[in-house]
Amino acid sequence: MKNKMSNLHPAAVVDRFCDKYKVIIFSVLAVVGFTLPFWAEISRVAYRNLIMIALYSMLGMGLNVLTGYTGQVSLGHAGFYAIGAYVTALLMVDGGLNFWLAALIGACGTALVGFLLGLPTLRLTGSYLSIVTLGFCEVVIMILKQWESVTYGNYGVRDIPKPSFFGIELNLPNGGFYLLILTLAVLTGIFCNAVKNSKIGRTFIAIREDELAATMMGIKTGRYKIIAFTISAFITGLAGAFYCTINNGYIEPTNFTFDTSIMILSVVIVGGLGTTRGMVFGAALLWMFPQWFRFLNQWRFVIYGLLLVLMMRFRPQGALGWESTLPYRLTKQTKKLLAARGKPPQAQAADNPDPALNKTTEQ
Secondary structure, three states: OHHHHHOOOHHHHHHHHHHHOHHHHHHHHHHHHHHHHHHOOOOHHHHHHHHHHHHHHHHHHHHHHHHHHOOOOOOOHHHHHHHHHHHHHHHHHOOOOOHHHHHHHHHHHHHHHHHHHHOOOOOOOHHHHHHHHHHHHHHHHHHHHHOHHHHOHHHOEOOOOOOEEOOEEOOOOOOHHHHHHHHHHHHHHHHHHHHHOOHHHHHHHHHHHOHHHHHHOOOOHHHHHHHHHHHHHHHHHHHHHHHHHHOOOOEOHHHHOHHHHHHHHHHHHHHOOOOOHHHHHHHHHHHHHHHHOHHHOOHHHHHHHHHHHHHHHHOOOOOOOOOOOOOOOOOHHHHHHHHHOOOOHHHHHHOOOOHHHHHHHHO
């Protein structure tokens, strides 16, 4: 066993180690993350950086459902981000709703927009889809600037109330914002992993690998593309709903420009397409890099761009996007079927499988 492990690629060794002890690793990181405000003195700047890393991790997970799982590249996710933020902010400021209800409506409204955007893009792939999503983002920004009677135009939405939990206001100094966004990011990661390991997630991956082959297998690719758009938009809109309260109770159209879309896409690509761990790493790296090299003034953006170019040249799968060598996990129903036949899964897999077993395994 030791010799077999020594022959593996270092990334595969790390992958298997993390999978074996994933419960322990996740538990330790969760305990450290959630107890950090209680045993460490953290400045407002540090809180702000941690919050934005968690928020961009969530944004990356949302786009990862569409780009990492399904293979559909979007350059307009800042539009979904803006819709979630503005709907939530306007419902709180003008509608008088509490934060939690406004955030839910904002996320659901964004998911509806994602569903509607997915309908006309069913037959679009590659650069054509990217151009359409880019145009969608620019249309959203233009509406936010011109529809002054509703969105307040370039003036922006001000005095957005902070969320409260059992009467306790969540803000930056008391660590409430940090714990809130961290909880949301963790739940989003769990949800995205559940989607990836489900039948829908495997269908997404089949479309990403070869859409024509997936169509020939009887998969209704258009339906699943719309599902991916809707899920991705919902997560992004929910992140926007929380951002409008974090940003000092003020948002304006320039908070959601094309640069924001590129930042979200960079998180997915640099971290690793199709991985949850990569979204956290990519968000931390891309958000903190300009902070660490601030002393270089404008030259830090040159280094930032050079880093992205080198990443695309030498590590196109992303920093943590290595090919998984873990064995495929059979469902409980499939294991029971194999046990009833008196064969272990390895021996059964070597035989010619029958249609009933194939159908069970795909579920």
